[in-house]
Amino acid sequence: MALLPILRLVCLSALWLAMGCGVTACGAAHQDPSRPSAPDPANQVQVLQQALAVVRPDGAGQGQAPQPAEVALPHDWDRIYPGRNGTATYRLAFPYRGGGQDIPALYLARAANSFEMHLNGKLLAASGAMDAPALYGGQRPLYIPVPEAMLRPENELTITIAARANAKAGLSRVEFGPGQLVHSHYLGALWFRVIGPLVITALSLLLTAISLLIWWRQRDPLFGLYALAEIAWSVSVVERLLDSAPLPLHAWQVLVLASRTLFIVATARFALIIIDVRSPWPAWLVTAFLWIKLPLIVVMTFLFNAPSLKLFDWAINMLLACGIATALAWAALRRPSRERLVLAATVALASALSTADMIRIQFSNDFYWDTSLTKYVSQLFSLSMAWLLVDRYTRTTSTLAELNRNLDRKVAQKEEELHLLYAHSREIEREQATLRERGRIMRDMHDGLGSTLVGALSLLRSGHGSPMVLQQHLQQALDALKLSVDAMQDTGGDLAVVLGNLRYRLRARLEAAKLRVDWQVERLPPVAGLTPQIVRELQYLLLEALSNVMQHAGGATVQVVARSFAGTSVEGEAILIEIRDDGHGFDAASGAPGHGLANMRSRAAAIGGELSIASSERGTTVSLLLYPARWAEGEAA
Structure with a gap:
């Protein structure tokens, strides 16, 4: 089949997709900024979790100078000052004993949205414009080598951030230590938050192109829904790779939230088609989900990081997931099949991971869900849908091949029957031609030879025929007979x-x-x-x-x-x-x-x-x- 190499590519891409999920999961396990950590004397990596902060949110009293206050890191701006811009200056103290062979370095999971970093009064690093912070600026992991010449036995690190409302601003914990050890932490976070999503997004787009090609050729709604889900998921995670929004802020946030909703709806429709649901209530559930999510998207556009809205959004998603899971489980029990069992297991696993994330994050300091695995749950659906499509297409191809073989056998049988019928009809035609030829010969002999002989016989019986006349009649009869023979x-x-x-x-x-x-x-x-x-x-x-x-x-x-x-x-x-x-x-x-x-x-x-x-x-x-x-x-x- 012409699409078989494409399906092999789908399988290979799905395998790499699974490996990408595994890498990101390993990165999450390796680097969790919400997990408390203390200085490690063995490797001398210091985790700075306390800072003296001077916070200046917009709209605060202008007559009073802000007072420094002790804050715990990570310091999540949107949780403390939702919907407000501002700046904050953090002072962190740490010792340095020196003596190591490795160049010391700093690692920060976030310094958003723009920042300036000074070490002992000297500029060490900076990113973004302090007067116009970018929407996604400073949210990627930072690895900053520190020249030993700037270090003292007792050091003061000053970090000033410019925060943008509802843009995940703030400062994470700061790690300081030997460059090699700090860099390993940085790589784990980089893979989990940047490289992993980038690789998986690229593979998703590849699978999208393949699915669209198959859908264009076959108009199979399953391939169309799969491509739609992959496109929606890619749009929803692309924000992790950007510094600023490619559209006006509110329009971009609507697009991101709508793409997540579209992914859920396309995945649900895909599952309902696969399991062949006979009852109408799952379709009604998807429709009700859309009617609830559409106004919720508008509200969340302006209150993106409101905890209550996040919880309500999660609850709506879980309600739809539980409904689809129930339909899958019921269909799997009544009409068991590999497709229904795989989808039911995927929905159950995704629901369990999302619930576990919600519970864990509610009791941790990860306000921005940086360590959440829920954002990668979509890859479970992508992998399951890719496998289901390949499995269904393979089985369909095998069925069509068997039907073609049966058709070839039947065609060969019919051709043999037609050949026999044709041979029989030719035999009948030859027999009929022989009969017609005999009839013509008999008619010619009767009309020509017969009538001439009868005339000669009548003359002979009457006694009036002369020998010459009789000879002429007999000669005519003989000529007619010879001509009949010549004609053949x-x-x-x-x-x-x-x-x-x-x-x-x-x-x-x-x-x-x-x-x-x-x-x-x-x-x-x-x-x-x-x-x-x-x-x-x-x-x-x-x-x-x-x-x-x-x-x-x-x-x-x-x-x-x-x-x-x-x-x-x-x-x-x-x-x-x-x-x-x-x-x-x-x-x-x-x-x-x-x-x-x-x-x-x-x-x-x-x-x-x-x-x-x-x-x-x-x-x-x-x-x-x-x-x-x-x-x-x-x-x-």
Whole structure:
């Protein structure tokens, strides 16, 4: 099949997708900024969790100078000052004993949205504009090498951030220690929060392109829903890779929230089609979910980080997940199948992970859900849907291949039957042709040979027939018999051979009638379709014409003319045969006694020819115009 390599690519991409999920999960387990940590004397990595902060939210009292206050890190701006911009300055103290071979470094999970970092009064690092912080600025992990020349036995690290409302601003814990150890923590967070989503997004887009290609060729709604879900998920996680919104803030937040909702709806519809739900309530549940989520998206656009809204949004998502899981479980119990069991297990696992995340994060300091695995639960659905599509397509392909094999066997069987029927029909046609040939021979013998012999026998019985008359009758009978035999011989489509045989058979009678033969037969082209029936009709027609010359014309010469000439574009080449005598003629308009002329016209019509007779005192001319193209088309009898 043409799509089989594409499906192999889907399987390979799904495998890499699973590996990406595993890597990010490992990164989450390795680096959890919400987990308390103390300085480790063995490796001398210090985790700074307390800071003296001076916070300046917009709209605060202008007459009073903010007072420094002790704060715990991470310090989540949106939790303390929701919907407000501002700045904050954090002072962290830490010792440095030196003596290590590795260059010391700092690691921060977040310093958002813009920041300036000073160590002992000297600028160490900076990112973004302090007067216009970016929407997603400073949210990616930071690794900052520290020159030993800037370090003292007792150090003060000053970090000033510019916070943007509802943009996950704040400062995480700060790690300080040997560069190699700190860098390992940084890489774990980088993989979990940046590289992992980037790799998985790229693979999702690849799977989307493959699914859209298959959907375009087959119009299978399953592939369309899968591609829609992958696109929606990619849009929902792309914010982790940006510094600023590509659209106006509220429009971008609506797009991100709507894409997450679209992913859930497309996944639910995919599951309902796979399990073939007979009851209408799951579809109603999806519709109700949409009606609730649409206004909720608008509200969350302006209160993005409100804990109550997050909890309500999670509850709505879990309600739909539980409803779909119930439908899956019910369908799996009533009509078990691999597809239903896989989807039920995926929904159950996703629901369990989401619930566990919600419980864990509610009792931790991860206000921004940085360590949540829920955002990667979508990969479980992506992997399950990819496997289901490949499995269904493979089974469908196998079924179609088996149907094709069965169809080929049936076609071969029918062809064999048709071949036998054709052979039988050909046998019947040959038998019918033989019967028709026998009938013609019997009719010719009855009408020609039989009638001549009966006439001779009547003359003999009456006693009035002279030997000469009896001889003529018997000679005519013998000539008719010989012509019937000649008609069955293969002439190779040569009319000159037919005319030559007729001359040979009538030579004795012509000499007895004292007629000189003027033979004017040109070289004639081969004729297709010159059957024995046509030869017989032609011979009897010419025999009748020559017999009339011998018996009634009273002339001294008979001329036989045959030539071909170009006919019309429709009829093609034509052949003209003429029998001329120099006898006394007859009145052709009044006809002649007997059936001779009528039989001649009947035989001419039977072979598709045109017969004309012209007679005067100087002789008679019988003209026969033949169109061989009619014989090839089967128009002649």
